[in-house]
Amino acid sequence: MPTPEGAVFDRLSALAAIAETRPTKTITETFTGARLGTVPVGTAEDVTAAAARARTAQAGWAERTPAERAAVLERFRALVVEHRDSLMDVIQAETGKARWAAQEEIMGLIFAARYFARVTPDLLRPRRVPGAFPVLNRTEVSHRPKGVVGVIAPWNYPMLLSIGDAIPALLAGNAAVVKPDSQTPFSALAAADLLYKAGLPRDLLAVVTGPGTVVGTAIVDICDYLMFTGSSATGRTLAEQCGRRLIGFSAELGGKNPMIVARGANLNKVAKAAVRACFSNAGQLCISIERLYVERSVAAEFTEKFLAAVRAAKLGAAYDYSTDIGSLISQSQLETVSKHVADATSKGAKVLAGGKARPDLGPLFFEPTVLSEVTDEMECGRNETFGPLVSIYPVDNVEEAIRLANDTEYGLNASVWAATKAEGERIAGQLHAGTVCVDEGYAPAWGSTAAPMGGMGISGVGRRHGADGLLKFTEPQTIVVTRFMNLDAPPLVSQQRWQRFLMTVTRSLRLLPGR
Incomplete structure (x- = not known):
């Protein structure tokens, strides 16, 4: 049973967004316990530095059109297909899962990249909605990126639930800081490597390896939105931390x-x-x-x-x-x-x-x-x-x-x-x-x-996939333009008569479609 070459993991380790002087952690092959390679152990300072670089890069990324961002993810999808065998090797080495289950994970990554790349331009297109008063008001809803999205990923599907969850966040115009599980860092780094090769700005996506109590906590303290996959108990703790900061939180948790x-x-x-x-x-x-x-x-x-x-x-x-x-x-x-x-x-x-x-x-x-x-x-x-x-x-x-x-x-x-x-x-x-x-x-x-x-109950908060899976990483913004006249009473019209007129118009709006 051949083990993936150690040089592959040494190269991937260098992609972690961590200072070179940090201590390292040895990652072992699950099948045998043999050494695969080492990754640096990140600190809160590494998260802060990575998030600062990501926030700077995000400003330029958000200025690109959704179609331009989608083109990067389409190239990424093609690279995943091309390199699927080596990616499955990395997943198996870290997790110990069977080959078909590793392919299932790769297929999920391909599905996510393809779907979100295709629907993002339409989902993020500004939309006209009925205004308060027809003709007088023109109302448009658009979606703005959150900023820097934190992703805390588990070990069981370490590629799909790390970079796969970052995909819609990136397409929505955000930057992302990803913390892979300490047992499976190479899977996230391998997928991140292909994103960089597809044209994603290097600083826009940071993978910070290290313990959850340090790196995970720092991500929650600095990100503008958190995506988490893991146990219901940990999900409760993270939800409380996000609640104190009043930032959005989405999680897929346990199941029976x-x-x-x-x-x-x-x-x-x-x-x-x-x-x-x-x-x-x-x-x-x-x-x-x-x-x-x-x-x-x-x-x-x-x-x-x-x-x-x-x-x-x-x-x-x-x-x-x-x-x-x-x-x-x-x-x-x-x-x-x-x-x-x-x-x-x-x-x-x-x-x-x-x-x-x-x-x-x-x-x-x-x-x-x-x-x-x-x-x-x-x-x-x-x-x-x-x-x-x-x-x-x-x-x-x-x-x-x-x-x-x-x-x-x-x-x-x-x-x-x-x-x-x-x-x-x-x-x-x-x-x-x-x-x-x-x-x-x-x-x-x-x-x-x-x-x-x-999930329902204690199995989760929010949703991944579908329109919800992308729009949760945005802030809806409503812009209303008032034309011709504002809501002050016209000259020579009393306030009482004006307010009576406005009520009559309001009651008649029920007859219009979409109201």
């Missing part, structure tokens, strides 16, 4: 996502797709499935088919498509999954598949695990595991499945499989989740970049 399998569904298809839905990136995905609600009349048959598909999935390390499930990312993730399984089994849950670490494959591998008889008293009952662990719950009917699926603080993603598409849509409309996939797990919802994506 359900799948409903109704009688009449094609169980062969469901079983195969559920393996991807539950164990993509070894379950380290905010929108992956952790709860399976299956109508009792088909529960035994589904469970048999699902377990067979799980056991057939190949767990291993490879920089090709020969494996289905990769590694966990860290010792702490391995410990969390192990503790959730041990806690559940000690309280009566049954292991139907998996349940063990696999040090024979690498230091951080854990078998895809399926549990039954899980209760709310168990750690994995209501809390997000964020690993290769899913629980099966037989239910009497669809109504019970819907009730149990909604019985959670989370509300990020859900999956529905039923006898017909119409029934699936009916069930989907009753679920408390920001996205729901009918006859799939999560990928079509994520890939629908023209539609907003985000």
